Amino acid sequence: xxxxxxxVDRLNSVNEYEQEAIPxxxxxxxxxxxxxxxxxxxAGTEFVIGPLFVAHGASAIDLVTGLIxxxxxxxxxxxxxxxxxxxxTRVTLYYLLEKIAGKRFTFLYNLVNAGLFCFLAGSMIAVAxxxxxIPFDMAMPQLTDIYPNNLGWVLTVFAVGTITTxxxxxxxxxxxxxxxxxxxxxxxxxxxxxxxxxPRLGVTDAGSFWSVAESTIWTGVPLEGQSKFGFWxxxxxxxxxxxxxHIGMADLSLLRYAKKWQYGFSSATxxxxxxxxxxxxxxxxxxxxxxxxxxxxxxAPGPIAYSAVxxxxxxxxxxxxxxxxxxxxxxxxxxxxxxxxxxxxxxVTLFVGLFTTIAACFPALVMMLLEFVALYGLILMxxxxxxxxxxxxxxxxxxxxxxxxxxGKSLNSAVAITWLVTLAFCLLLNxxxxxxxxxxxxxxxxxxxxxxxxxxxxxQRK
Amino acid sequence: MKKLIIKLxxxxxxxxxxxxxxxxxxxxxxxxxxxxxxxxxxxxxxVTAPSWMNNGQEDAxxx
Numbered sequence: 001x002x003x004x005x006x007x008v009d010r011l012n013s014v015n016e017y018e019q020e021a022i023p024x025x026x027x028x029x030x031x032x033x034x035x036x037x038x039x040x041x042x043a044g045t046e047f048v049i050g051p052l053f054v055a056h057g058a059s060a061i062d063l064v065t066g067l068i069x070x071x072x073x074x075x076x077x078x079x080x081x082x083x084x085x086x087x088x089t090r091v092t093l094y095y096l097l098e099k100i101a102g103k104r105f106t107f108l109y110n111l112v113n114a115g116l117f118c119f120l121a122g123s124m125i126a127v128a129x130x131x132x133x134i135p136f137d138m139a140m141p142q143l144t145d146i147y148p149n150n151l152g153w154v155l156t157v158f159a160v161g162t163i164t165t166x167x168x169x170x171x172x173x174x175x176x177x178x179x180x181x182x183x184x185x186x187x188x189x190x191x192x193x194x195x196x197x198x199p200r201l202g203v204t205d206a207g208s209f210w211s212v213a214e215s216t217i218w219t220g221v222p223l224e225g226q227s228k229f230g231f232w233x234x235x236x237x238x239x240x241x242x243x244x245x246h247i248g249m250a251d252l253s254l255l256r257y258a259k260k261w262q263y264g265f266s267s268a269t270x271x272x273x274x275x276x277x278x279x280x281x282x283x284x285x286x287x288x289x290x291x292x293x294x295x296x297x298x299x300a301p302g303p304i305a306y307s308a309v310x311x312x313x314x315x316x317x318x319x320x321x322x323x324x325x326x327x328x329x330x331x332x333x334x335x336x337x338x339x340x341x342x343x344x345x346x347x348v349t350l351f352v353g354l355f356t357t358i359a360a361c362f363p364a365l366v367m368m369l370l371e372f373v374a375l376y377g378l379i380l381m382x383x384x385x386x387x388x389x390x391x392x393x394x395x396x397x398x399x400x401x402x403x404x405x406x407x408g409k410s411l412n413s414a415v416a417i418t419w420l421v422t423l424a425f426c427l428l429l430n431x432x433x434x435x436x437x438x439x440x441x442x443x444x445x446x447x448x449x450x451x452x453x454x455x456x457x458x459x460q461r462k
Numbered sequence: 463m464k465k466l467i468i469k470l471x472x473x474x475x476x477x478x479x480x481x482x483x484x485x486x487x488x489x490x491x492x493x494x495x496x497x498x499x500x501x502x503x504x505x506x507x508x509v510t511a512p513s514w515m516n517n518g519q520e521d522a523x524x525x
Contacts (some may be wrong), residue, residue: 035515181515184476185479191480192496195480196482196486199489310496310497310498312503
């Protein structure tokens with residue numbers, strides 16, 4: 001019977017509980033989250049971020065210590081902030097925000113959010129395209145490229161974008177299954193690629209690795225035109241590169257399926273495999289590429305992985321791109337669909353996929369990935385602070401939580417003020433004091449908390 | 463028994479993605495051989511793993 005249903009019927013039946021709490025029988029076990037996080041954070045971005053640390057002149061000791069501490073902070077944020085609220089509320093970020101901030105604010109937020117998700121998914125599609133283009137001898141993008149510069153690149157990006165969108169149209173379950181299967185294999189390929197090229201860098205045994213790492217791979221000297229990264233850059237980047245997901249609460253959509261809040265710790269698989277081992281591995285690969293190409297400006301993860309471990313490496317770049325682009329497209333679809341719940345999930349995802357694919361044609365999305373990732377977390381962070389205070393603090397202060405729903409208002413001005421003031425504060429801190437974008441999230445979160453408490457007192461007193 | 467054999471093949475596939483690279487690192491294998499073995503291991507993994515990994519996921523969700 002199932003087999004006889006039309007494709008449209010099957011797509012229409014995809015129900016992701018966007019506008020209701022997850023029923024008990026649909027909750028998922030911890031293995032689902034281990035696989036999803038490992039797959040999602042061992043991704044195409046890792047093939048870009050690791051090399052960019054090399055380009056920014058991170059030293060070996062700064063890299064290792066910064067990544068360990070930053071990743072621990074990220075896991076704690078996922079468990080104690082996101083997972084606790086996800087299990088308590090069991091609804092998506094968008095649905096919860098509508099109750100707190102009102103429909104009008106949520107509409108604006110969803111547009112911004114979906115746009116950011118699209119750009120992130122787009123960068124993943126672009127990374128995958130660098131591998132797909134290898135058999136066609138496609139001209140690869142350069143570090144300085146902003147616009148698409150050849151037809152082959154555009155056609156390849158569209159082919160990858162189409163397949164990614166079709167998979168995402170079938171919902172979270174399909175994405176989760178795909179990530180689950182691919183994750184262990186991807187980790188193996190990342191490690192294998194780095195191991196296989198170490199002799200070409202002069203590492204002949206485990207004992208000689210650290211000296212080569214300090215002198216040849218992470219030399220502490222940035223490439224020309226790149227800013228210098230130190231310990232604090234690495235720590236804050238590792239902590240905040242997924243700020244939108246943990247402190248910004250976007251992963252409520254994912255963790256609401258968790259039986260217990262402790263499943264938030266499963267994010268450790270993602271950060272320590274993806275944001276530690278994979279960043280180190282891809283940094284090693286890029287360092288070798290720089291040495292062997294005598295400082296070429298070409299920046300294409302596909303050919304670099306292919307050079308290290310052949311076809312398996314190229315397939316890994318494609319799959320790594322997919323496993324991040326898929327859930328990100330799914331999240332963008334949820335964000336847009338919450339504007340009008342009557343829209344079918346698959347139709348929204350199809351539209352989002354088209355927009356994302358067009359964005360993926362611009363290589364600047366990849367080359368400026370560190371800055372984009374930091375900006376993306378920063379823009380979404382104030383809403384996470386608002387949700388945190390609304391869930392835990394407002395009622396204890398004698399104020400109403402879910403104020404928009406309780407008051408029947410379509411805009412909770414306290415939330416809008418919090419968002420604007422926090423982002424304005426961060427912008428001023430950046431422009432006037434010169435604080436780099438990677439460090440703005442922490443002071444910004446405290447400002448958001450303070451502003452929301454004060455603004456809620458004022459608006460609710462009226 | 464069939465499931466066990468499929469799992470075994472999956473882990474052989476996974477092993478073929480890491481062991482050859484270790485052998486290249488220790489100068490006991492040619493990089494080209496390593497690349498061929500890794501491709502074979504990749505195919506073996508993706509052909510066999512979905513059948514038992516996705517079942518395992520459903521079991522976990524019902525625990």
